[in-house]
Amino acid sequence: AVVSTQSTGGARRELEKWNITIEEETLRVEARQLNQERLIFGPQCDISIQMNEKGEFSLEAPPILPKNIDNWIVIFVRRDERKIRDFVQTMVELGKRLRVKIGAPAILPIPNDRTESYIEMIDKYLTEDVQMVVTVVPSERDDRYSAIKQLCYQRHPVAQQVIRTATLSQPSTLKAKCVSLACQMINKLGGALWTVNIPLRNAMVVGIDAYHDPSSRGFNSAIALVASLDRAYSQFYSDSRTEVKGMESSEQLHQLMTTALRHYTVRNGCLPERIIVFRDGLSEGQFSLVKQFEVRQFEKACIAMEGDYVPEIIVLVVQKRIRTRLFHSEGSEIRNALPGTVLDHTVTSDHLYDFFLVSQHVNKGTAAPTHYIVVHDTTTLKPEHVQQLAYKLTHMYYNWAGTVRVPSVCLYAHKLAYMHGQHLHAPAAPELKDKLFYL
Numbered sequence: 178a179v180v181s182t183q184s185t186g187g188a189r190r191e192l193e194k195w196n197i198t199i200e201e202e203t204l205r206v207e208a209r210q211l212n213q214e215r216l217i218f219g220p221q222c223d224i225s226i227q228m229n230e231k232g233e234f235s236l237e238a239p240p241i242l243p244k245n246i247d248n249w250i251v252i253f254v255r256r257d258e259r260k261i262r263d264f265v266q267t268m269v270e271l272g273k274r275l276r277v278k279i280g281a282p283a284i285l286p287i288p289n290d291r292t293e294s295y296i297e298m299i300d301k302y303l304t305e306d307v308q309m310v311v312t313v314v315p316s317e318r319d320d321r322y323s324a325i326k327q328l329c330y331q332r333h334p335v336a337q338q339v340i341r342t343a344t345l346s347q348p349s350t351l352k353a354k355c356v357s358l359a360c361q362m363i364n365k366l367g368g369a370l371w372t373v374n375i376p377l378r379n380a381m382v383v384g385i386d387a388y389h390d391p392s393s394r395g396f397n398s399a400i401a402l403v404a405s406l407d408r409a410y411s412q413f414y415s416d417s418r419t420e421v422k423g424m425e426s427s428e429q430l431h432q433l434m435t436t437a438l439r440h441y442t443v444r445n446g447c448l449p450e451r452i453i454v455f456r457d458g459l460s461e462g463q464f465s466l467v468k469q470f471e472v473r474q475f476e477k478a479c480i481a482m483e484g485d486y487v488p489e490i491i492v493l494v495v496q497k498r499i500r501t502r503l504f505h506s507e508g509s510e511i512r513n514a515l516p517g518t519v520l521d522h523t524v525t526s527d528h529l530y531d532f533f534l535v536s537q538h539v540n541k542g543t544a545a546p547t548h549y550i551v552v553h554d555t556t557t558l559k560p561e562h563v564q565q566l567a568y569k570l571t572h573m574y575y576n577w578a579g580t581v582r583v584p585s586v587c588l589y590a591h592k593l594a595y596m597h598g599q600h601l602h603a604p605a606a607p608e609l610k611d612k613l614f615y616l
Contacts, residue, residue, distance in 0.1 A: 205506065206524065211517035211568050216371045217241065220276070222409075226371075228572075233538075233579040236356050236370070239276035241411060244368035246272070246279045246359075249309035252298045255286040257342050261313060264345045267355045275359060277368075282311070290314060292321040299328055309336045309362055317341065323600040330596075334606035336365040336614060364575050367612045369411035373569050377562075381405055381441050381449035382570065384586025385430070386457040387420065388598035399598035400429050403589040404437035406444045406611070410573060413589060414440040414611055417597040417604050430471055434478035440611065448482055451556055453566065454492040457587040464552050467492060472553045489556035491563065495583050496548040503535055503546050513544040516580055519564050520546070530554065532564055536571040536580045547582050576616050592616065 192198065218224040218238035228234045253261045265282060272279030285302060287294040295312055303310065310329055314321065322339060329337035338361065344354050360370055382405040389398045401417040414437050418429040442448050454475065456467055472492055479486050501524065503514040514535045521532035530551040535544050549567055558566075570584035581588055596615040597604065605614060 203504070204524065206520060206522070208503065208514070208518050208520045210515060211519060211565060213517065214373045214569060214572050216373060216572065218371050222372070228579070236360055236578045237274055238371070240360075240363055240368055240370045241372055241409065242367075242369035243275070243277045244363050244366040245277055246309060246362060246366065248280065248306050249282040249311060249362075250285055250302055250307055251282045251311045251313065252285045252287060252295055253313035253342075254290050254315060255288060257313060257315070257345075258284075258286055260342065260345045263348070263351060264313075264355065267351055268359060271352070271355050271359055275363075277359070277363060279359065290316070290321075292318075292324050295321065295325055296328060299325070299333075303333055303335060307335060308366060309338065311338045311340060311362075313340045313342055313345070315342045319600075326596070326600045330601060330605040330609060330614060331603065334608040336362070336609075336612070338362055338365065360575065361616050364613045364616050367412075369409070370575050371573075372409040372411045373572050375410055375566065375569050377451070377566060378408065379445075379447070379449055380451040380453060381437070382410055382566075382584070382586055383434075383437065383452060383454045384457065384584060384588070384590040385454065386587060386590040386594050388591075388594035390598055399594045400433070401590045401594035401597060402430065402433040402437060403586045403593060404441065405586065406441055410570070412444070412611070413586070413613060415589065415593050415613065415615070416610055417593050419597070419603065428474070431474035431477050434475050435481050438478060438482055442482075448486055449488055451489045451491070451558075452479075453556075454490070455495050455567075455570075455584045455587050456492060456552075457495045457497075457583060457591065459494050459496075461496075461550075464494060464550065467494060467552050489558075490553065491551060491556045491558065492553040493563070493567070494550045494552055495587055496550070497545070497582055499545070499548050501533060501546060501548065502543050503533065504543075513539050514546070517568055518546070519568075521560060521564070526550075530560075532560070534564060534567055536568055537582055538580070545582075575613065589613065589615075 213228060216226045216234055220243060222241055224238055226234050251261060268279050285298055287298055299310055312325055329335050384403045387398055387400045398420040399417055400420050403413050403415045406412045406414055416433050416436055475490060479488060503518060504511050505514045516536055516538050518535040519532060525531050532549050533546040535546045567584055571580045573585035574581045574588050593615045
């Protein structure tokens with residue numbers, strides 16, 4: 178394409194008019210390769226699993242923070258009863274392998290798939306000792322999904338799992354599906370599956386993202402904040418707010434950061450010495466918004482804490498939709514850059530503190546790096562420490578047995594903002610905010 182452009186007279190003259198030249202060869206630079214991570218499993222954190230060359234691993238190891246599923250109910254359309262009993266039997270047997278007790282649930286058939294049938298059954302059988310409500314639905318319907326989530330996340334706070342009947346229909350894949358479902362349910366009850374070695378102590382990692390309703394239904398946008406609460410970076414406080422028209426999101430961030438810091442203090446007995454914020458969902462033209470308004474709200478939240486509290490704060494904007502591509506060259510062979518590839522020179526900005534990180538293995542197409550831009554930094558962290566932390570956190574997303582493109586807290590914030598904006602339209606009940614209820 179480059180040669181074709183250069184050899185076309187009209188195109189060449191147009192480029193010359195703007196004093197633009199296009200190199201015929203790709204730029205060759207020296208990048209760094211971060212070490213592959215080992216995943217830590219088990220209640221005693223004594224089981225270590227190496228990821229494979231594709232950046233994936235098996236989920237069938239015991240979680241670091243197990244949660245027994247003793248009291249749960251399953252609601253389904255009566256015609257699917259055989260599939261439900263196979264599902265329940267597989268889940269109970271799977272619990273032994275995960276070293277988690279999964280008891281037999283109350284099996285509650287309904288005559289049809291009307292939204293009212295599910296809601297009435299939940300209202301009838303949901304008691305204080307029920308840990309989890311599972312609803313098996315024959316098809317995807319936003320109105321039914323929203324009604325179930327609003328009931329379970331706002332009116333009667335309880336962990337909730339929606340499963341499509343088709344997910345349970347193939348005996349050959351039922352076990353693998355149940356592994357994923359069991360892991361989701363453990364997370365929604367406040368458990369944690371695995372961790373990686375992150376030597377950073379007394380720090381709170383924060384992810385922030387927003388949801389903007391693309392339809393014309395008139396709902397306001399939502400902004401979500403997810404903050405780590407423990408040394409393993411496996412427990413989180415999750416909260417969201419509706420962005421009222423005419424009200425800056427930075428004002429909502431002050432409230433969200435304040436409550437996150439209070440929850441961190443309750444959990445740890447102290448405030449974090451460092452706050453690392455990964456801000457997703459912004460374009461380059463919005464960097465000044467973060468610097469001028471959002472950072473100020475973070476500092477304002479710190480001032481609201483007891484004592485003379487002045488933590489170190491670093492704020493990184495995370496960009497996924499970029500045109501830059503990185504490739505690994507070895508002799509005459511050119512292939513996708515390996516997970517853990519970091520580039521922080523030559524193609525980075527002259528006036529920004531930024532770097533590119535490839536964290537995922539890609540089977541098809543080209544591996545797109547993620548662009549990290551530090552817009553505020555009062556920490557003593559070296560650039561290589563920030564890069565290593567970002568890479569480690571891409572291993573901590575519990576909805577996928579592998580690495581993801583952005584730090585886990587960004588994806589959690591994205592999921593929560595979507596749940597708030599698309600289905601709940603208001604914050605979830607306080608009882609659920611220390612759990613990943615929205616996975």
